[in-house]
Amino acid sequence: MALQQRTGELVIGTRGRGLVDITRPLREWLAEQGISTGLLTIWCQHTSASLIVQENASPEVRTDLETFLARLVPDGGRERYRHHEEGEDDMPAHIRAVLTSVQLSIPVLDGSLALGTWQAVYLYEHRLRAHRRRLLLHLLGDG
Amino acid sequence: MALQQRTGELVIGTRGRGLVDITRPLREWLAEQGISTGLLTIWCQHTSASLIVQENASPEVRTDLETFLARLVPDGGRERYRHHEEGEDDMPAHIRAVLTSVQLSIPVLDGSLALGTWQAVYLYEHRLRAHRRRLLLHLLGDG
Amino acid sequence: MALQQRTGELVIGTRGRGLVDITRPLREWLAEQGISTGLLTIWCQHTSASLIVQENASPEVRTDLETFLARLVPDGGRERYRHHEEGEDDMPAHIRAVLTSVQLSIPVLDGSLALGTWQAVYLYEHRLRAHRRRLLLHLLGDG
Numbered sequence: 502m503a504l505q506q507r508t509g510e511l512v513i514g515t516r517g518r519g520l521v522d523i524t525r526p527l528r529e530w531l532a533e534q535g536i537s538t539g540l541l542t543i544w545c546q547h548t549s550a551s552l553i554v555q556e557n558a559s560p561e562v563r564t565d566l567e568t569f570l571a572r573l574v575p576d577g578g579r580e581r582y583r584h585h586e587e588g589e590d591d592m593p594a595h596i597r598a599v600l601t602s603v604q605l606s607i608p609v610l611d612g613s614l615a616l617g618t619w620q621a622v623y624l625y626e627h628r629l630r631a632h633r634r635r636l637l638l639h640l641l642g643d644g
Numbered sequence: 645m646a647l648q649q650r651t652g653e654l655v656i657g658t659r660g661r662g663l664v665d666i667t668r669p670l671r672e673w674l675a676e677q678g679i680s681t682g683l684l685t686i687w688c689q690h691t692s693a694s695l696i697v698q699e700n701a702s703p704e705v706r707t708d709l710e711t712f713l714a715r716l717v718p719d720g721g722r723e724r725y726r727h728h729e730e731g732e733d734d735m736p737a738h739i740r741a742v743l744t745s746v747q748l749s750i751p752v753l754d755g756s757l758a759l760g761t762w763q764a765v766y767l768y769e770h771r772l773r774a775h776r777r778r779l780l781l782h783l784l785g786d787g
Numbered sequence: 788m789a790l791q792q793r794t795g796e797l798v799i800g801t802r803g804r805g806l807v808d809i810t811r812p813l814r815e816w817l818a819e820q821g822i823s824t825g826l827l828t829i830w831c832q833h834t835s836a837s838l839i840v841q842e843n844a845s846p847e848v849r850t851d852l853e854t855f856l857a858r859l860v861p862d863g864g865r866e867r868y869r870h871h872e873e874g875e876d877d878m879p880a881h882i883r884a885v886l887t888s889v890q891l892s893i894p895v896l897d898g899s900l901a902l903g904t905w906q907a908v909y910l911y912e913h914r915l916r917a918h919r920r921r922l923l924l925h926l927l928g929d930g
Contacts, residue, residue, distance in 0.1 A: 504647050504790050504927075506786070508681060508753060538794060540828055540925050542683055544751050546760030548699045554889050556834045556881060561870035565878050566885060569860065574712065584704035592708050595699060599709060599744060601885060603697050603763075606749050606892050608830050608925040610794060615923050617832030620889075637758050639683050639751040641647075641784065641927065643792070647790050649929070651824060651896060685826055687894050689903030691842045717855065727847035735851050738842060742852060742887060746840050746906075749892050780901050782826050782894040784790075784927065 505644035507534045511636040515550070515626035518590070520563050523636070524621045528614060530638060539609040539642020546635045549594030549627050551601040557621030570597055576629075594627035601625060609642055648787035650677045654779045658693070658769035661733070663706050666779070667764045671757060673781060682752040682785020689778045692737030692770050694744040700764030713740055737770035744768060752785055791930035793820045797922040801836070801912035804876070806849050809922070810907045814900060816924060825895040825928020832921045835880030835913050837887040843907030856883055880913035887911060895928055 511526050531541060545552050556562045574593040578585045582592040605622065608615040616622070624634060654669050674684060688695050699705045717736040721728045725735040748765065751758040759765070767777060797812050817827060831838050842848045860879040864871045868878040891908065894901040902908070910920060 504792060506647060506681060506683075506784075508751065538792060540792075540927065542749050542751060544749075544758065546758070546763060548697065548760070548762050553885050554834065555885060559870050561868075562878065562881055565868045565870050566882055569882050573716075573859075582704075582708045584702050584708050592705065595705055596709055596712050599696050599698060602745060602888060604749055606828050606830075606890055608794065608828060608923045610923075615830065615832070617834070617921070619834050620832065635760070637751045637753070641683065641792075649790060649824060649826075649927075651894065685892050685894060687892075687901065689901070689906060691840065691903070691905050716859075725847075725851045727845050727851050735848065738848055739852055739855050742839050742841060745888060747892055778903070780894045780896075784826065 503644065504641060507640040509638040511638065513624050513634045513636065514631065515624065515634060516631050518626055518629050519567060520623040520625055522557065522621050523624050527622060531609065531614060534640055535644060536609060536640055536642035537612050539640055540606055541609055541614065542604065542606040542639040544637040545603040546637060548598055549591065550632065550634045551598040551603050551625045552605050553601050553623050553625050554605065554620050555623055556619045558619055590629045597627040646787065647784060650783040652781040654781065656767050656777045656779065657774065658767065658777060659774050661769055661772050662710060663766040663768055665700065665764050666767050670765060674752065674757060677783055678787060679752060679783055679785035680755050682783055683749055684752055684757065685747065685749040685782040687780040688746040689780060691741055692734065693775065693777045694741040694746050694768045695748050696744050696766050696768050697748065697763050698766055699762045701762055733772045740770040789930065790927060793926040795924040797924065799910050799920045799922065800917065801910065801920060802917050804912055804915050805853060806909040806911055808843065808907050809910050813908060817895065817900060820926055821930060822895060822926055822928035823898050825926055826892055827895055827900065828890065828892040828925040830923040831889040832923060834884055835877065836918065836920045837884040837889050837911045838891050839887050839909050839911050840906050841909055842905045844905055876915045883913040
């Protein structure tokens, strides 16, 4: 069959700094597209939130990851960052986004995201306060 | 319309360590391809330069990011790195490239890169001296 | 010619923590697909192994990279990580995977991976013990 493409978007409400599992909304969007084999690209349109893939089993993994990043990229004001006017968590959020990623491209097999057994896709909110984050979706595949 | 692909390259002259905004040359190349909806992949063919997405508003964000990386991955010679013959900035440049990324795939909507309001695409030169860096472009989309 | 897609997988045996050069098996798989121009996406189905692009010339680069990551993300038990039941190297492996990447999309030109002169693609095993790691491959291109 001929290759086709679809585009869409997900708007995700975050509750402040931390991980939001977006695997299910991604799977739901994908299920509506009628694509069996293909490639799904997710693009996070922000510079203080990002995308990661991590274990979906133990919540402690997410806690430890957050603890690690909070130590590696400490929040701080003028004494630490030139760019501090938007809050002590703003510049660290930009750095965290650079150290992770704003894009993922995931193969689609048998109409489903080809994640490993323990993999989940997370939106990582790096700001302390809740935000609405927009993710663009691009799907290529057989129609 | 049938899907098509285009390939191209950008050669970017850097001025030594720091960020070069490549959003405009990417947009210009894209505008010549006649693709309305699709996916643009950028591949940096180097191991001491990389690609990031970051805020395009405040130059201080770029300064703080560079300060962070310079502390996280210090330049150094034999006392710090086994691989030191190519300069005290060479091994750190390799590590910085690993911590960021050499590839980005950005959705194209309405003939334009679907970046967020504050997003810009940067080539990050990690070596101290100026270099010419080659970026390969792959575009998939409707023609 | 019309665009086509192919999918496949590579199963890579690792010898414990460190880098496995997968450039050659990728090239061999690609050579069997009959695609001249396109885009190859590699997806690592794990949360404690990842993909990087790095210099293929000096083994010391890989040693220095490993030394850097081992210091940045120290192994440790209960005193350091809440998630420690699966071994002192498990949580660090998750963090290392987040700081690198589980996905790469590489342009294909003239039937070959369009890597730079010094670039090689590596699977990074972050656990101390040997594992079998599964990589999914998605290839788009002209047939």
